Amino acid sequence: MKLTLKVWRQKNAKDSGKFATYQLNEVSPDMSFLEMFDVLNEELVGKGEDPVAFDHDCREGICGMCSMYINGRAHGPMSGTTTCQLHMRKFKDGDTITVEPWRAGAFPVLKDLVVDRSAFDRIIAAGGYVSVNTGSAKDANNIPVPKHDADAAFAAAACIGCGACVAACKNASAMLFASAKISQLALLPQGKVERTDRVLNMVKQMDAEGFGSCTNTGSCEAECPKNISLENIATMNREYLLATVSKQPDFGGTGGAG
Amino acid sequence: MANKVSQYLQSSIGKKTVMAATGLFLVVFLLEHLYTNVLLFFGDGGKAFNDASHGMVHSIIIRIIEVVLFVSIVLHVIQALMLTGQNNKARPVKYAVSGVSKTSSWFSRNMLLTGSIIFFFIVVHLYNFFVPYRVTGTVNGPEDPANNLAIAVAEALGDPMYAALYLVSVLFLAFHLNHGFQSAFQTAGLNNRRYAPLWKMAGSFLAFIVFGLGFASFPVLFYLSKVMEWDLLNWAK
Ligand code: HEM
Ligand code: FES
Numbered sequence: 218m219k220l221t222l223k224v225w226r227q228k229n230a231k232d233s234g235k236f237a238t239y240q241l242n243e244v245s246p247d248m249s250f251l252e253m254f255d256v257l258n259e260e261l262v263g264k265g266e267d268p269v270a271f272d273h274d275c276r277e278g279i280c281g282m283c284s285m286y287i288n289g290r291a292h293g294p295m296s297g298t299t300t301c302q303l304h305m306r307k308f309k310d311g312d313t314i315t316v317e318p319w320r321a322g323a324f325p326v327l328k329d330l331v332v333d334r335s336a337f338d339r340i341i342a343a344g345g346y347v348s349v350n351t352g353s354a355k356d357a358n359n360i361p362v363p364k365h366d367a368d369a370a371f372a373a374a375a376c377i378g379c380g381a382c383v384a385a386c387k388n389a390s391a392m393l394f395a396s397a398k399i400s401q402l403a404l405l406p407q408g409k410v411e412r413t414d415r416v417l418n419m420v421k422q423m424d425a426e427g428f429g430s431c432t433n434t435g436s437c438e439a440e441c442p443k444n445i446s447l448e449n450i451a452t453m454n455r456e457y458l459l460a461t462v463s464k465q466p467d468f469g470g471t472g473g474a475g
Numbered sequence: 476m477a478n479k480v481s482q483y484l485q486s487s488i489g490k491k492t493v494m495a496a497t498g499l500f501l502v503v504f505l506l507e508h509l510y511t512n513v514l515l516f517f518g519d520g521g522k523a524f525n526d527a528s529h530g531m532v533h534s535i536i537i538r539i540i541e542v543v544l545f546v547s548i549v550l551h552v553i554q555a556l557m558l559t560g561q562n563n564k565a566r567p568v569k570y571a572v573s574g575v576s577k578t579s580s581w582f583s584r585n586m587l588l589t590g591s592i593i594f595f596f597i598v599v600h601l602y603n604f605f606v607p608y609r610v611t612g613t614v615n616g617p618e619d620p621a622n623n624l625a626i627a628v629a630e631a632l633g634d635p636m637y638a639a640l641y642l643v644s645v646l647f648l649a650f651h652l653n654h655g656f657q658s659a660f661q662t663a664g665l666n667n668r669r670y671a672p673l674w675k676m677a678g679s680f681l682a683f684i685v686f687g688l689g690f691a692s693f694p695v696l697f698y699l700s701k702v703m704e705w706d707l708l709n710w711a712k
Pocket of ligand 1: 431432433491492494495496497498499501502505551552555556559583586587589590591593594651652654655656658659660662663
């Protein structure tokens, strides 16, 4: 396949950046999108030019590192697919493909297609965990979990934190990401204990990072490579309201020695 | 507690919930408004409509609801502007190629536009009816038979400009609610994958059939009756 690539090139966070156009003449339809970039980069290195910087790690759709906005779509035109799992056979010979980094104030571009997604880490650090070690696997019936809750929590836990939801949303909102973790943990017995503080703190951090708010357009769900459901955002909104109402004032003092 | 509530109202979710609550309240008001307007079609010379309108003027409950209504519109618009501003700021550098139209509906992306057209209409509408009949009172008191609101409606809608503005506004109201109604339930947390299709269907039905056809019938029929010289207000007599 012959392809024309228009790729965003930006030297560093301060550089204003611009598109560069590259011609690729021998792209195999069986290559992944990232492998095509490997080919391009080898050519660039061969010519003594700076290769295109892009994030990637597992290349099997589980780490969430790859992040390319391809022809106006997060992770390209396929649904439920990461960039690393996107194959060139989905494009046509002679196509021009525009590749941009995720665009969001909260995800500043570091270089070329690489953005800083540590805002997500700070949202998780604000409460997206269970504080105590829950130990090894218990006997199956020790802690009953309704089948539906287990399935819904599992589906929400599939989030790989790639940021496609933010990239796809017209408001650069991170609500699908935050809500997936909030609902996952609120559904499970170990997570329920801290649900009040978790949702209050995670939402506070999410707003502080400068993400937009949700207008329920549904782009995030449509672009999510793991098909995380919008239902989680409704759950988060409900959790947030309930937590606001039920949050108790902290006890003063430092607590006794027992 | 108080600071928890203010934290809630300042959060992105809280602001949106205020929009949802005020939006749904406005929907309830519009249902009532539609019901009163339908009385115009009773063909009794506008008596049922006038009686209902005059009854409202004297009701203390309606007076209170009126205040809530104004506050709701103001809050809804303020939150709309604040959230839309925040949302635009969240993406300072735009995409060169954006496929957002492939993953979301036009209605969901243009709520500020459709809302602004509704707002413009509300201002004109209040100026034409609410102000002369309730505030400045250039027309005599409600008991005066000269103060026949039904005839005033028929005359206003006989004006092609006003009828056209009315019709266009109804269309944009339908667009606004086609997305807004179901969205409000999502915002309020009253949604899941079982109810989502239900809210969507109910929202489109309410927007296009109930409010769309319902409110469009007034400018269309009154304008037609002016042109065709039908006596719409008295057809049953
Ligand atoms: C009769 C008048 C109106 C009704 C019944 C109405 C109803 C609604 C409803 C039910 C929502 C959904 C809330 C949610 O998504 O949680 C909404 C959202 C919205 N409305 Fe209105 N509205 C009206 C007037 C206006 C006006 C006058 C404006 C603006 C100038 C406006 C701007 C907006 C905006 C920007 C949204 C947010 C959309 C989003 O976040 O997706 N609306 N409205
Ligand atoms: S590189 Fe790991 S998900 Fe794509």
